[in-house]
Amino acid sequence: MHTLTKLFVNKCNISGLIRCVSSLPKYETLTVTVPKKNVYHVELSRPDKLNTVNKPMWGDLKKCFTALHHEPECRVIILSGQGKLFTAGIDLKSLIEYFSVANEIEDIGRRGRFLYTYIKECQESISALEECTKPVMSVVHGPCIGAGIDLITAADMRYCTEDAWFQVKEVAVGLAADVGTLQRLPKVIGSASTARELCFTARKFYAKEALEIGLVSKVFPDKESAMSHVMATAEQIASMSPVAVQATKQNIIFSQNKSNAEGLEHVALINMVNHQSEDLAKSAIAMASKGEKPEFEDY
Template sequence: MKAVKSTATFLRTYSSASKYTYETLAVSVPKKNVYHVELNRPAKLNTFNLPLWSELKQCFNALHKEPECRVVVLSGQGKLFTAGIDLNSLIEYFSKANDIDDPARRARFLYDWMKECQASVTSLEDCTKPVLSVVHGACIGAGINLVTAADVRYCTEDAWFQVKEVEVGLAADVGVLQRLPKVVGNTSIARELCFTARKFDAKEALQIGLVSKVLPDKESALNHALDVAADIASKSPVAVQATKQNLIYSQDKSPKEGLEHIALINMVNHMGEDLTKSAIALATKGEKPEFEDY
């Protein structure tokens, strides 16, 4: 039997989630300080149309600033995570570009759109709250660009992935070429996947390090992600967010630069109360401390 939420908990959860209403996303708060963002175009296989690109950025920028949000779980509604870009939307967009006669102005129009899409995906990294993604079914094209910007990736046994862009005559331009080699730590396999656009399954995704765990089905994968998210959310948000900031910063920096970055962050954070609370609890083996929203 499922536990029934108290009225106070339900009202808090409802009011927190109701602030975030989108056409292409569904936002809920299934656990304390854990926000669940779902791609919500199941009838269109969660394909990326223009509103979805825009709303992803809006949503993650908002959650970055939301004090009650400490962790985000990202998944997709319906039978799969995402089938990638909405081709009808893409054709419509290029038709608009082709209506611009001057090559310089047409190029600027295309450049500005690409930068907006890049910013949409990068908003997962810019959000200081850890983002845990859950893939079920297919994760194609724009989807794999998206999950490589997440902090942690889980998938189901039936999941499969595809860096599809070369099959539709494009070089991927919203993040997978930059992030996938770093995520898997193997430029050879990353380049093969990007050059060939071949499909690969959950077993291979785990083997190459794209995902950290494979779960039997969507329900178990979401439950696992939410449990991990709740564990992270119980820790100092000051410490967790500083950790993410430094991990992202240090990806393409020298160890010396990364060390200087965390020293500058922690010379402030060490004066905060979270460190004292945690240290006392560990030293006295007392109850786990409660931390203020941040």
């Protein structure tokens, strides 16, 4: 039985690097740890079910990333999967149960409302990664299918292992992907043509192609080396001003679908407050004096 947040309790007293996070909600399908100071690791933890996304996991994802959004000590999030793969996509048993309940509703209007509500809840679970102001770094090993593509395209950075492969599988099971892939994948890779081919054909594509089209930033020989690199990068990000990092994410996401003028106005409004933060003064003094990198308060 997976617990709320499995932490390395025996290391909790080592320089405060690993903190017990009892303030976080309980999760049935996720494991959350704090392996480094201000770095939180979220793992899909249904390895016996290939980390497939079932109804509890949809709920856990939203709760978890909403909680981390509000957690001051969290500055960076790493997302990965336990077991032999990242995720095999949506749990078909859960999906069948969902449609069975829908089909019991005789009135078409009420059945439609039920379906709409469920779809919106799933969308919100994926969007929680994007709405969380903390940078999310995803690490894929093995298959990343269907809902897995939704997850990683909502993350800020993506990395994978050489044995990773990807598939936008929805059309193969008679569905149009409806929780984020169709909206985010074209923007992530910067090619509407390639994104449409992948979504229309449901073909598998592998790590080399994922790197070539810009879906992932780097490919590693195995999960261990991938996690080592990502952890080091996460530590570097966590050492920066959380005010600056989180405002950077907010502005990048806001500007994706806006004109340059709208994006510039947005950052001006945010920075008229953030420029008054002590983080800016600390950083400027450290750079000018070539002194040690400053420590920043949680935010």
